[in-house]
Amino acid sequence: MIRDAQLEAIFAAFRGTEGPLLPILHEVQHAFGCVDAEAERSIAHELNLSRAEVHGVVSFYHDFTPASDLRPCIELCRAEACQARGVEALVPATEEAAGTRVKLKTVYCLGLCSVGPAARVGERVYARLDSAALIKLVHSV
């Protein structure tokens, strides 16, 4: 019920918006930590689309997930410039420190390519990471 009210509030905010699907999906992902089958159905109904159409969009983009994952998440850049600055050597120890408690997500470029290895936790960004700094970050989230 609370969920329905939350969804309705999101939909209401985007009535009159051109191409509202992506902004709606971002809001749903943010509110519920995922865009699951039930949410897809409601969104499809709201926008007069088929559920297949909505699912096609949800599954295309890396930012939307079908199930929520409540673990803290560190997004670690492993693109070329961060590789050139040695990120790959940090990965095994970081994975070990993260274990199953922290989600370590690979992303490709955070725009901090001159000061990598770089990572992001929510809106916070980190640069010049070495093994100690990264493991400290894992323990702090």
Next chain:
Amino acid sequence: MTRVRISDDAVAVACGADEVSSAFAAAGASVERVSSWGMHWLEPLVEIDGIGFGPVSAADVGAILAGSCDKRIGLIAEHSFIARQQRLTFARAGKTRPLSLDDYAATGGWAGLTRARSLAPQALIDEVTGSGLRGRGGAGFPAGIKWQTVANAAGARKYVVCNADEGDSGTFADRMLMEGDPFQLIEGMAIAAHAVGADRGYIYVRSEYPHAIAKLTAAIKLAAPRIAPFGIEVRVGAGAYVCGEETSMLNSIEGKRGEVRAKPPLPALEGLFGCPTVVNNVLTFAAIPHILIEGGAALYDSHGVARSKGTMPIQLAGNIKHGGLYETAFGITLNELVHDIGGGTASGRPVKAVQVGGPLGAYIHPDRFDIPFDYEAYTVADALIGHGGIVVFDDTADMGHMARFAMQFCAAESCGKCTPCRIGSVRGVELIDRIRGQGSAAPDAVSRLPQMHNAAKQAPTREANLQLLEDLCETMKGASLCALGGFTPYPVLSALKHWPEDFS
């Protein structure tokens, strides 16, 4: 009271600028948050009366205020990294507060828009064409000609869309501009709107840039009265690299899967929601206000070489000692950029390779560091200027691994529309693994099926696998719909050509 200027750009913040700012404030100084000068190895950079200190940590604050800090670098504006640049697009970098309309107006802001609106659209487009400005997103298409097409197109509704998806590794100029000088981008888009007759604009920003999204959203609100009746909205991407391709981006804004569209129709004629649409990169729009001031077009055209006119904000990244933003006229060589300006590698080891132009750009061997930075010269050398990112690698880099990574990235980011890219990239990873002796050499389960009578009965030789990789690359180059599948072969083949020893 001491006035201290510290950047609030994401690079500075990631390196600890917020903590340094708090420490100065706690010590009684007045702190002003400005854009970044672009000397990233010195961030957090602190400026007091024009004098710079960097890289500063909170522990240095006392010494700086007492005048005894050894991180002093002298006058920032006279630093050799800054003094040698020709900054047009980044003229305000380090000097203004990003969201201050007063700072913007005091540094020549809105002069281009005011003059543009006094001109007839055709005269305005002629000036943009005359400036020689080419798109900075990668393809280098002349901006004026694109605008002309949209202006001539029939349509009750037209759009101006800014491509701020900046997905290439090694690039951050769009991000710095959006975070450091957002009004300049807004002004450029408003000028484009006047030129083509559009009243709505979108800026499509990747979700990896939360700081840029926040600054732009705030800046658009502040500038709304200034650019009315034109209105701009920020749209946030969702982690798909391919959405930087313009037609994929338009699909994404429309709320569809970010699949690439076949061209024609050109977006200029049938773009967003089927309407004529200008799509330009952040840096393309940001160059516009400068071009539109009196005499600006001729000044812009006077920079650069041959058909590469004006200045390029080059991004020095990866394993480089002096990384950051270096805006200069076209024609500069990689030797100058990597060694003279960049100071060589950050690790102090010899340079092995640089990749120019992002994940789709070729790996360039130090033997060829003399090619001038120029769209055509790079094309001749089978390389790519792209968005102007330069990623430096030292001699510990494994180029076979980087070639594999290029294929793997393409497989992860392919939009799936065409086979050479969707399947070819997966096969490319397998092939490189086999060549490097890490994949299975024996025929796989499918090859052993009775109906696969054409499949080889024994493991292919190394030569046969190399030949297959080259054939695969040729197929991807020639038969892919867009540059993701079409250009991934360049990093692969260049790595194979210059560093064959890394493939065994």
